[in-house]
Amino acid sequence: MKKGYFITFEGGEACGKSTQINMLKKMIESSPYKDKFVFVRDPGQSPLGEEIRKIILFAKDTPNPITELFLYLASRVELCEKIIKPALNEGKIVISDRFYDSTIAYQGYARNILPIKEVLHLAKMSSIGLTPDLTFYLNLSPVEAFKRKGNSVLDRMELEGETFHLKVKNGYDNIAKKNKKRIINIDASKSPENIFEIITNIIKDKTKINL
Numbered sequence: 001m002k003k004g005y006f007i008t009f010e011g012g013e014a015c016g017k018s019t020q021i022n023m024l025k026k027m028i029e030s031s032p033y034k035d036k037f038v039f040v041r042d043p044g045q046s047p048l049g050e051e052i053r054k055i056i057l058f059a060k061d062t063p064n065p066i067t068e069l070f071l072y073l074a075s076r077v078e079l080c081e082k083i084i085k086p087a088l089n090e091g092k093i094v095i096s097d098r099f100y101d102s103t104i105a106y107q108g109y110a111r112n113i114l115p116i117k118e119v120l121h122l123a124k125m126s127s128i129g130l131t132p133d134l135t136f137y138l139n140l141s142p143v144e145a146f147k148r149k150g151n152s153v154l155d156r157m158e159l160e161g162e163t164f165h166l167k168v169k170n171g172y173d174n175i176a177k178k179n180k181k182r183i184i185n186i187d188a189s190k191s192p193e194n195i196f197e198i199i200t201n202i203i204k205d206k207t208k209i210n211l
């Protein structure tokens with residue numbers, strides 16, 4: 001029986017979600033509410049999920065798109081069953097770097113391998129009934145985003161072309177429009193400090209925790 005609160009961060013590559021999550025972690029670690037929060041990442045976090053993450057992002061043998069879809073789903077089942085569900089049942093606030101909206105945007109809208117309805121069904125199945133209470137979508141154009149990447153080493157998804165990443169953005173825009181109550185659409189071209197203020201104010205308001 002869920003008692004906690006579930007927050008996810010979503011967006012395309014280099015949208016600034018890791019920066020925001022790291023700023024949040026730092027703020028929470030020095031607060032009295034340190035033990036109330038659990039940070040996770042999708043794909044990954046569970047031991048098996050981290051193995052799957054390496055395969056998805058760095059395997060030499062490019063997976064078939066359906067294989068890719070099932071690998072993301074498999075990692076999420078492990079994450080939900082072994083980490084998120086128990087934490088929510090204990091009343092924790094779980095913050096996840098990506099969740100099933102990523103599957104809908106990347107495998108659904110961008111890969112376009114199955115009708116969105118079917119990807120949505122599979123994505124929900126992988127979350128074993130868990131739905132985020134609140135999602136921050138950091139909305140940034142892929143052209144802007146890749147300027148931020150500079151010379152860093154890119155994984156297999158980041159190496160997809162501009163058309164693919166434009167489809168991801170279009171996917172997220174659609175998902176955000178359809179889930180206005182849950183998803184906060186944030187202009188990610190704003191400064192990190194500005195975005196952080198928006199995010200922390202909303203978290204304080206929703207969780208009633210005065211960070």
Ligand code: TMP
Nearest residue numbers: 042043072098099102103106107157158
């Ligand atoms: P990141 O967590 O470091 O952003 O990298 C994960 C990559 O995997 C990123 O390119 C988005 C992609 N992804 C999917 O394609 N589908 C999914 O369901 C998830 C969770 C991530």
